[in-house]
Amino acid sequence: MFTLANLPTAGLSQYLLVAGLLFAIGLTGVVLRRNIIIVFMCLELMLSAANLTLIAFSRFNLDAKGLPDVHGQMLVFFVITVAAAEVAVGLAIIVALYRSRQTIYTDELTTLKG
Amino acid sequence: MPSPIFWFFALVMLFGATAVVLLPNPVACAMSMVASFVGLAGLFIGLNAYFAGIIQILVYTGAIMVLFVFIIMLLDLNTEKKRMPKMTPMFAGLGIVIAFTIQLIGVISATPGKQLPALDLPASAKNFDASTQIAKNLSSNTLPDVHLIGQSLFTEYNLPLQILGALLLVATVGVVVLSKKQIH
Numbered sequence: 567m568f569t570l571a572n573l574p575t576a577g578l579s580q581y582l583l584v585a586g587l588l589f590a591i592g593l594t595g596v597v598l599r600r601n602i603i604i605v606f607m608c609l610e611l612m613l614s615a616a617n618l619t620l621i622a623f624s625r626f627n628l629d630a631k632g633l634p635d636v637h638g639q640m641l642v643f644f645v646i647t648v649a650a651a652e653v654a655v656g657l658a659i660i661v662a663l664y665r666s667r668q669t670i671y672t673d674e675l676t677t678l679k680g
Numbered sequence: 681m682p683s684p685i686f687w688f689f690a691l692v693m694l695f696g697a698t699a700v701v702l703l704p705n706p707v708a709c710a711m712s713m714v715a716s717f718v719g720l721a722g723l724f725i726g727l728n729a730y731f732a733g734i735i736q737i738l739v740y741t742g743a744i745m746v747l748f749v750f751i752i753m754l755l756d757l758n759t760e761k762k763r764m765p766k767m768t769p770m771f772a773g774l775g776i777v778i779a780f781t782i783q784l785i786g787v788i789s790a791t792p793g794k795q796l797p798a799l800d801l802p803a804s805a806k807n808f809d810a811s812t813q814i815a816k817n818l819s820s821n822t823l824p825d826v827h828l829i830g831q832s833l834f835t836e837y838n839l840p841l842q843i844l845g846a847l848l849l850v851a852t853v854g855v856v857v858l859s860k861k862q863i864h
Contacts, residue, residue: 573683576796577793578796580690581727583785584693587781588720590784593777594773597774598770603752611713617720628799632800644840646736651848653747654852657748658855660751
């Protein structure tokens with residue numbers, strides 16, 4: 567009988583590879599983009615890549631009771647919550663920056679340049 | 681044989697992420713970020729982390745991305761003007777990323793792979809008191825993900841949870857202070 571549970575599953579290295587690629591894509595965005603909001607979005611992508619490795623390790627290393635390790639998922643919960651707080655503060659800073667400088671492009675923000 | 685569901689969600693996630701980096705319009709970037717996070721939530725659910733998948737959708741795509749789109753609307757951003765970026769920082773940045781990717785592929789292909797261990801839920805029900813909801817769900821072969829996380833959160837991780845609450849309060853107050861008009 568064909569069910570979803572019978573489909574082949576991916577191994578740990580495939581999950582780690584995909585998470586690493588997501589991190590690399592996020593890093594590319596942080597380095598290359600000039601719009602500070604998109605730089606911020608790419609930072610969120612990098613955080614999510616870390617979350618994916620945590621969830622993958624938690625599922626692939628079962629705890630003593632034979633269940634997925636709950637500690638990894640707790641860390642993901644905390645990371646997501648802290649990221650939410652970080653986004654709120656960061657976007658408020660961007661709005662304040664736009665108010666005082668009328669730009670959000672990183673190459674035009676040269677106040678600290680000597 | 682590759683697993684089709686994993687690669688479907690992984691490709692949705694990676695293409696969404698690539699679109700965030702490449703598209704010039706900020707609103708299109710935000711929308712492709714939503715697609716990327718939906719793919720990521722699919723991967724979480726494929727790893728039996730149902731709670732993490734749901735909060736990924738609710739918190740990230742539901743709340744955080746709406747906040748991003750809202751700020752893009754408030755700042756009235758247009759499509760980024762095409763401008764050649766400075767060559768030296770661009771190549772240095774790309775070099776770091778490419779070196780990282782090559783090293784990553786090298787390390788991962790050298791480490792022995794691990795197959796997904798099967799979950800024997802009725803067997804692990806013996807570790808819990810038979811009257812609890814967790815044991816009942818495990819015996820009926822469903823994973824009580826939210827119950828397990830909740831139990832851990834409110835016993836083992838009680839102090840970090842309260843610190844997190846304080847952090848959210850501080851962030852809220854900080855945002856209000858930051859977005860108030862400065863009066864000189």
